[in-house]
Amino acid sequence: MGAISLTDRKNAAISRGVGMTTQIYAERAENAEIWDKDGRRYIDFAAGIAVLNTGHRHPRVIEAVKAQLDRFTHTCHQVVPYENYVQLAERLNDATPGDFAKKTIFVTTGAEAVENAVKIARSATGRSAVIAFGGGFHGRTFMGMALTGKVIPYKVGFGAMPGDVFHVPFPIELHGVSIEQSIAAVNKLFAADVDPKRVAAIIIEPVQGEGGFYPAPAALMRALRDLCDLHGILLIADEVQTGFARTGKMFAMDHHDVAPDLMTMAKSLAGGFPLAAVTGRAEIMDAPAPGGLGGTYGGSPIGIAAAHAVLDVIEEEQLCERADQLGGRLKQRLEALRDSVPEIVDIRGPGFMNAVEFNDRTTKLPSADFANRVRLAALERGLILLICGLHGNVIRFLAPITIQDSVFSEALDILETSILAVSGGH
Incomplete structure (x- = not known):
């Protein structure tokens, strides 16, 4: 009999009412990065649902x-x-x-x-x-x-x-x-x-x-x-x-x-x-x-x-000003995708509290499926994203405001690649 997986142990021990967005089990984290128990690195654009504006384990904190x-x-x-x-x-x-x-x-x-x-x-x-x-x-x-x-x-x-x-x-x-x-x-x-x-x-x-x-x-x-x-x-x-x-x-x-x-x-x-x-x-x-x-x-x-x-x-660290800078870069990158991704219907949010909303390109109705496929495609590439909205068709971005420029650029590349991949495959 093989070893029981951590996910199976979780399912046996914890109420199913506690939903989980990912099956990543954190081992350590620093600023905007998380490493799981297998040593795989992820860029964290969830930040514990907006808890870590100052990043994981900020030295001052x-x-x-x-x-x-x-x-x-x-x-x-x-x-x-x-x-x-x-x-x-x-x-x-x-x-x-x-x-x-x-x-x-x-x-x-x-x-x-x-x-x-x-x-x-x-x-x-x-x-x-x-x-x-x-x-x-x-x-x-x-x-x-x-x-x-x-x-x-x-x-x-x-x-x-x-x-x-x-x-x-x-x-x-x-x-x-x-x-x-x-x-x-x-x-x-x-x-x-x-x-x-x-x-x-x-x-x-x-x-x-x-x-x-x-x-x-x-x-x-x-x-x-x-x-x-x-x-x-x-x-x-x-x-x-x-x-x-x-x-x-x-x-x-x-x-x-x-x-x-x-x-x-x-x-x-x-x-x-x-x-x-x-x-x-x-x-x-x-x-x-x-x-x-x-x-x-x-x-x-x-x-x-x-x-x-x-x-x-x-x-x-002037995080209010940095939030504006990061949000500006993110929204600019998303805006550049509008012509090639017809599913994008809105890009919004003040500072670094940003979101992109998707509709089905044929029905023009909110598409939770498209948003979730983008989330999963990004997760495969090492980027953690969150979905929100009454229709589940919005991806929200909550990365730490302290995220390093190099890590942020890497995340934007993953995000763009994931959206294009899903849109190209309809």
Whole structure:
């Protein structure tokens, strides 16, 4: 009897509900490269789903974590607090958009940050309803699932969702949904389904993540801010995937001329260590009573130490500017393929939060098959890619912003070769 493969062991030991994009088992990683257990090298254009803007094992992050390990690893901040938690809150209060006093809490995951933002909004307003957008993704906890605007795979089979959650269409010109239609849908909700005086918050990703990397138009964000101000509703920006230099600015909301009342953050905040945050207007953040917010692992000393290093690296290595440069090169390379690849229908995204969308060349309908074949062709050549979008026809690019120029050039060559190979073979 032969040895059991690692994949067979995984299938026998782990719930099938934990899906896997690849069958690569990581052995080590550095910046934008991963080596598997067989020693094969891959270029990582997934970055743990936008977690590693500063790359795998950035020396500054590792140094900060090692130093913290030598001091203490856990006390629970609600029991025995520590200064670097306070200091990181001060830094986020200063860094996030909005010229007003702010406060911050730390938790562990993006979903947990969203849950807490809703709790805070409900506590501050005395209202219960929340409005979210179709195609949005806000986590896998029950409130996160309810807010998420995609059924498969996130909601299917999990029963009733929490109530008082309403969805409106996200404006996507490519798919025939205008800003005016989205705002009209909100007003229709107010007329037909929920009194605006019962709405605590509207939550939006400034660039939809799982939904397909569609940027929210500036006019939409201004209209939402006006609607919120008119009705006493709080605006929550979910920056879990968009934050920390990914879009060419520290936060995607920095591209807009309005500020949210609350902002959720996670993923790249701590460079690979679990940490999430909610930052918002001080008076709103203070609405819950003492003990109403928190969590045993919330604001882990290890994650906090890593996050301080991440903020330093973003500033010192000018990663916002680098994101713009890398994204420009990527989009230029993809644009050059348009004439020879009729399946390409859109290339988009601010900074280095970019995507390419594919339709079938004959039916002109979204083609998940084409996108997946490109992903697999690239994987065979050593490039890890991720798919997103309601129709599964979008490839998103989330390489570390610290990727070396030579590795980036190599990845672009693989990407081009893979797209041309799939398109040429139809």
